Amino acid sequence: MRIRIEGRDLPQSPELRLNDVHVGVQRRAEVIGRVPVTADHATWELDVAGREVDGLLDVGGPWVHGPPGARFLYLSWGAVRDDEFTMFRRAKLLFGDVPGELLRAAFEERGVLVGRLGLTDERGEPRCARVRPPLITWTLE
Incomplete structure (x- = not known):
């Protein structure tokens, strides 16, 4: 199934800019598609595997973390120095929070599952x- 995550309102503190902070989606242990906090928005497109298990839909693959029944995606925040990414914070996007009919429709390839979120929390920090x-x-789009 195809998933698109659309992030807006990246945190704009001078400290984050000075430390060249980026956010990306975690694929196994690596953070992919890193976007700097100076960007207007961030978008990631992922292909996630799905399968039926005892009449329930389970997702998996290199983008998916967590045990069955508690699967999620990570958006990871880190500072970049000499192209090395040092993670300091993560946000969890749980599949259990996706309405079941939308997840099922994406699994059946009736559209792309789209998650939209602001990337700055109430304190002006990276959402985690x-x-x-x-x-x-x-x-579903």
Whole structure:
């Protein structure tokens, strides 16, 4: 299934800019598609495997973390120096928070599952921890 994550409102503190902070999506242990906080927005497109297990839909693949029943994607924040990414914070986007009918429709290739979220928290810092609706909205497009 195809998933697109659209991030807006990247944090703009001078400290984050000076430390060349980026955000990307974690693929196994590597952070891919790194976008600097100076960008207007961030978009990632991923292909995620899905399968039926005892009548339930389970997702997997290199982008997916967590055990069955608690699968999620990571958006990882880190400073970049000499092209080395040093992670300091992560946000979890849980598949359990995606409405079941949308996840099923994406699995059946009836559209792209799209998650939209602001990447700055209430304190002006990079959004981290579990990101739940209404902080993230899921649609099928």
